[in-house]
Amino acid sequence: MSLNYANSRITEEQYLQGELVAEFKHEFIDGEAYAMAGASETHNLLSLNMASELRNQLKGTPYRTFIADMKVKVANDFFYPDVMVVYQQDIAMDGVYAASQSGTGAVNDFDYYKQSPVIIVEILSKSTRKFDKNAKRLKYQNISTLEEYVLIDQTIAVIKVFKKKEHWQAFYYYLGDAITFESLGVTVLVEDIYYQVNNDDVLAFLQEKNQTAVQNTNANPMQSPYPTIQKP
Numbered sequence: 001m002s003l004n005y006a007n008s009r010i011t012e013e014q015y016l017q018g019e020l021v022a023e024f025k026h027e028f029i030d031g032e033a034y035a036m037a038g039a040s041e042t043h044n045l046l047s048l049n050m051a052s053e054l055r056n057q058l059k060g061t062p063y064r065t066f067i068a069d070m071k072v073k074v075a076n077d078f079f080y081p082d083v084m085v086v087y088q089q090d091i092a093m094d095g096v097y098a099a100s101q102s103g104t105g106a107v108n109d110f111d112y113y114k115q116s117p118v119i120i121v122e123i124l125s126k127s128t129r130k131f132d133k134n135a136k137r138l139k140y141q142n143i144s145t146l147e148e149y150v151l152i153d154q155t156i157a158v159i160k161v162f163k164k165k166e167h168w169q170a171f172y173y174y175l176g177d178a179i180t181f182e183s184l185g186v187t188v189l190v191e192d193i194y195y196q197v198n199n200d201d202v203l204a205f206l207q208e209k210n211q212t213a214v215q216n217t218n219a220n221p222m223q224s225p226y227p228t229i230q231k232p
Helices: 012-021 041-057 088-102 108-112 129-133 135-140 200-219
Strands: 026-029 032-035 063-067 071-074 077-079 083-087 117-124 148-153 158-163 169-174 178-181 186-189
Touching (some): 012 026, 012 108, 041 063, 041 117, 041 148, 117 129, 129 135
Parallel strands (some): 117 148
Antiparallel strands (some): 063 083, 083 117, 158 169, 178 186
């Protein structure tokens, strides 16, 4: 979990206004703001790969994919998911709700957070692993629209998907597997999520894949397009 940024409790409005000018991002939990640590190269690659796969497959649908800098509001808390997908109609309804709460008739802060994600993805790191797997997960599961919560490991190639329709049971996926996100109707290969990531699991998987390709080529050499001429 990120480090405590302030010693005193602040209001939701103070937090939202502060984020507009803050040098670093902060999450807002139980009335306190917490500074977020910087992300590693692997963390960035995994976030980008996941968001790109989802966004590309969701083109032409009423879903929007957000990454890193868009907050999600959970009750009175605010988090920055690494990736989340929101249904467009829910985005519009969130805007109406935010405007009614502000009393101004304007969307205001809603441009900077969402409340109705269908899927949330978090990339696990040493500092956030325990919080993302436990306390944050329980908070996220209180979001009425959330159908799937995804945890992607950086150090090993393992992806954990919690599914609402399965009473939030966890399902594990590895290199060579395909993950079907039923709430979105899309399927993503685990190896595409780990594209350009250089942990031991990925390197071993790619080496084995290349060896298999070479063996298949040797077993089935390319046939010449020209007929074989028999010598008399």
